[in-house]
Amino acid sequence: MASTREEGSDELRDVALLPEPPRGPLWAARARASFPWRELALFWEGNDTLRFKKTVFSALENDPLFAPGAAPSVEKYQEVTFLRCKRVFEYDFLPLEDALQRPERVMSLIQCLSAYDLSLAATFSLHLLTFGSMIYTSGSERHLKYIPEILSAEIFGCFALTELSHGSNTKAIRTTAHYDPATEEFIIHSPDFEAAKFWVGNMSKLATHAVVFAQLYTPADQGHGIHAFVVQIRDPKTLLPMPGVTVGDVGRKLGQNGLGNGFAMFHQVRIPRQDLLNRMGDVTPEGTYVANFKDVRQRFGQSLGSLSSGRVFIMAMTTVNLKLAVSIALRFSATRRQFGPAGGEEVPVLEYQMQQCRLLPYLAATWALDHFSRSLFLALQELQQGLLRNDWNRQAELGREIHALSSAGKSLASWTAQRGIQECREACGGHGYLAVNRLGSLRDDNDPNCTYEGDNNVLLQQTSNYLLGLWARRRQGGGRIESPLKTVDFLDACADTLGQRFAVCSPEDCLDSSVALAAYEWLVCYLLQESHQKFNQEKQSGNSDFEARNNCQVYYCRSLALAFLELAVVRRFHEFSHQPRVPPPLQAVLRRLSALYALWSLNQHTALLYRGGYFSGEQAGKMVESAILTLCAQLKDDSVALVDVIAPPDFILDSPIGRADGELYKNLWGAVLQGDKVLERASWWSEFVNKPVVGSLKSNL
Known part of the structure; x- marks a missing residue:
């Protein structure tokens, strides 16, 4: 499979960095790839990142x-x-x-x-x-x-925001921090058990310190809203709770049980004034509150940016889950042979169109979401660096945009991974249900990502509120719609966009992501207009703002938020795959991945495209479906090589049916025989031998 380009490059000669996959049943599938996989790995990750990951993976593999x-x-x-x-x-x-x-x-x-x-x-x-x-x-x-x-891990930390009775509604948390000027201390207090910090990762048995969010009060009970405090909850030398702190474990979860989620209550716990995290605002020794932001919008933007980091990390981790599942399922599908023409050999299940259309869109989604999550993480770092420079104006706008993107992004990525992992499990048949092949644990461990850092459906409201706010300001004469990351700039031309229609003549014309990109821009504009009109109708009916927003979610704002985020992902991956610096041997495969993800995602909104008039006649929907099938067929022979680019080493992947050599049955048989006590007689064998059949059942027999 090696190309002349590969052999002539100094970087690509480093076999130790990108060793040739082992020969075996997957070799024939790899040989059919249309691109040099090493070159794509270097272009996708970069030499430095590949070396760093190899260092990490090697260290883990060689450590008992x-x-x-x-x-x-x-x-x-x-x-x-x-x-x-x-x-x-x-x-x-x-x-x-x-x-x-x-x-x-x-x-x-x-x-x-x-x-x-x-x-x-x-x-x-x-x-x-x-x-x-x-x-x-x-x-x-x-x-x-x-x-x-x-x-150095001398102390170990956690992030304590959610309470037993309040999760998504963070403004309503009830933990308090009253300032005592006599001792220059804050008094952290949980008024009752419903205000206990709950679901806090690392808190259960491990954390010594917590960033605790509480309502700040200065003397005379002046409230200043939610602020963050560093609170010691355990003694690092004994791991015993500090005085006034009740801390424990919430119990066994459905997945991720290696992570200890805990709860804590604070009973008049005193901490130094200096342990208020004071970038938003500070309290003088005498008890005067000093705000560091000129207006509430700046302060809110900084808060949103700070709270977005967890969602961005979840996007990255849940995309890795999908990457692992797709790697296992596609290697399995390329070697698992079932059925075939009469009198002929059985064929790999990946040759079947149904298997391709079950798995390859999720392969494309893995690449698109991976690229988007990495780019969003870089934007988050830009935000944090800007806050450190006290660049309030731009960073407040950037913080709001990242909050909107990470809220919907966490929802889209975790849902896509959850559906994709389940599809991969089913695509591997009964073998996929064996725990040793890891698909079950991937599914269970990914499940809480749909809830951690905010329930997905609730988070989507954050994104739609952001878009509706921009739209309302524009209609009130607020100038252009634009943002630091330019994800909303297209909305400035909404009037013209809504006049456009799907004008593709054949399925072949759909095989570039620019077609789906144009359709998505129309769709978001349409849903934004519909959501705005629905909100106004609710208001005109006499409903409050709260009631009106609540009545706009189903069929309107929820769809708006998801379509907007899908558009952002599609646009980023389209721009990446069409940039001039993409090496010629890689252009076709990257653009096919981009087009497949875009069309597959867009196809889920077909009803809306018809309802709004962008699609008309039965041929529009049929052309999109035909293009999806074509792209799956085109990517089928590239899929194993694409997996080789993104899959970790076998030790890390830890799935007998997903190993790089493709020795599906040999690896699975060996794993089964190495299981605990698989060949031993049952420990309860005597119960079978000595116990009589129950009387009533015996008489019936």
Whole structure:
């Protein structure tokens, strides 16, 4: 499969970096690829990122602490997850300078840890990239003392926002922080058990410190809204709770049980005044509140930016889940032979159109969402760096845009992964249901991503509210619609866009993502106009703003938010795949991936496209469907090589049916025979031998 271009490049000669996959049943499928897979890997990741990931993967594979084993108890799983997390810090993959200045390294490490075990990735991310990042970006110089302790894991952190009775409605949280000028301390207090911090990752048995969100009050009960505080909840030397803190574990979950989710109540816990994270506002020793923002919009934008980081990380981790599932299912499908022409050999199930259309759109989605999540993470880093420079105006706008994108992005990515993993499980038949092949654990571990950092349906309201707010300001004479990342700039031409119609003459004309891109722009404009009109109708009927927004969600605002985010993903991947620097051997495959994801996603909105008049006649829908089938057929022979680009090493993938050699049955048979006590007689065998059949049943027989 190697090309002349591969052999002539100094970078591509590094076989140690990108070793040839082992020969075996998958070799024939790899040989049919239309592109040089090494060249795509280098273009997609870059030499530096590939070397970094190889360093991480090699370290894990060669460390006995990371050796695979039988599923442990929840307590043991959390213990080994912490030990592995601590070992990751000992490897120093992310020195302080890299953690602060090289966001691509941060993202790469999260992807590596997610591929190995999502519980490990979540534990690490919550400590370093949520707790640590919150202190670094929302605090000031007086809080930098925590950073070395965080990087060395001398203290371990968590992010305590959600309460037992309040999750999505963060403004209504009830934990309080009253300032006492006599002692220059804040008093952190939970008024009752419903105000207990709940579902907090890392809090259950591990965290020593928490960033706690509470309602800040200065003397005379002056409220200043939600602020963040650094609160010590355990003694790092004993892991016993600090005085006044009740802390524990919420219990066994449906998945991600290596991550300890906990709860905490605070009983008049006093902390120093300096432990208020004071970038939004501060309190003087005498008790005077000092706001650091000129207006509420700036303060709100900074808050939204800070709260977006968890959603961006979930986007990255859930995309890794989908990447693993697709890698397993496609390698399986290329080697699993069933049926065939009469008198002929059985054919790989990937040759069947149904299998292609079940799996290849999710392969395309993996590439598109991976690219989008990485680009959004870089934008988040830009936001945080700008806040550190006190660039309030632009950063407030950027914070609102990232909040809208990450809210819908987390929803789209986690839902796509959940549906995709289930489809991959079913596409692998009964073998996919064996736990040893990992698809079940991927599905269960991904499930909470649909809820963590906000329920997906509730988060979509954040995105639609952002769009409706822009639309309302424009209609009130507020100037152009534009944003720092330019994801909404197309709305400025909404009137012209709504006059356009689908004008494609043949399915072949649909085979570029520009066709779906134009359709998506029309769709978002249409849904924005419909949502705005629906809201006004509700208001004219006498409903309050709250009631009107609530009555606009189904069929309107929810669809608007999803279509907007899909458009953003489609646009980013289209621009990436059509940029001039894409090497000629890679252009066709990347553009097919882009077109397939765009058309497959758009096809889910066919009813709306017809209802709004963009589609007319039966041929429009048929052409899109035909183009999807064509793209699947074109990508079928490239799919195994595309998986080789994105799949981690076999040790990390940890699935007998998904190994790179394609020895499907040999690997699965060996894994089954190596299972615990598979050939031993049942421990309860004597019950079978000695127990008589129940009397009533025996008489009936």
